[in-house]
Amino acid sequence: MIVFDLHCDAGHRFEGWFGSSSDYEDQKAHGLVSCPHCGSDVVGKAPMAPAVGAKSNTASDARMPVPATAGSGDAQPVSNTPITPEVQKALTALAKAQEKALKNSTWVGKDFASQSRAMHYGERDEAPIHGQASLEEAKALVDEGVPVAPLPFPVAPPDELN
Structure with a gap:
C-alpha cells in the first residue's frame, strides 16, 4: 500500500491509499479519484512530508485496519499511528453494517x-x-x-x- 497526500481544485487536502503508484494513475484516468469534501475529480498529488519513524520508546503499534469487504479476506492496516480501541470498534462496526447493506444489493x-x-x-x-x-x-x-x-x-x- 502507498499513501498519497492529494488535493482538489477547490483546495481541499486529503489522503488516498493505493496498491501502487500505477494504481493511483489508473484510478485517476478512469475518474475514480475524487475529493471526499466536494466531489471534484480534478485531483492531484500534494507535496508530502517524509515519513519519519517513531522513537523506540513510544506507544504500541496499534494500527487501524481497512475494514474487510465482501470476499476480500482479512483487513489490511492503513494507519501507522495508534488508533483508540473505541474508534477501531466503531470503524469495524460501520464496515460490517456496510457489508450487510450491500450483501443483497x-x-x-x-x-x-x-x-x-x-x-x-x-x-x-x-x-x-x-x-x-x-x-x-x-x-x-x-x-x-x-x-x-x-x-x-x-x-x-x-x-x-x-
Missing part, C-alpha cells in the same frame, strides 16, 4: 443515478442498488427527493475484484 455502476431515479418515479421495481454518481448527479437526486446515501467506505466494481 446490485452493483449498477455509472447507471446509479438513472436507476435510482427510475425507482423513485415508479418506472422500475424498487430494489437495493449501489454504484457511482458524480457530485452533481448526487445533488440532483437529493434535490428531487430521491432517497440516496453515500457509502462510508469505497466499493470496488465487481469486475475489478480479484
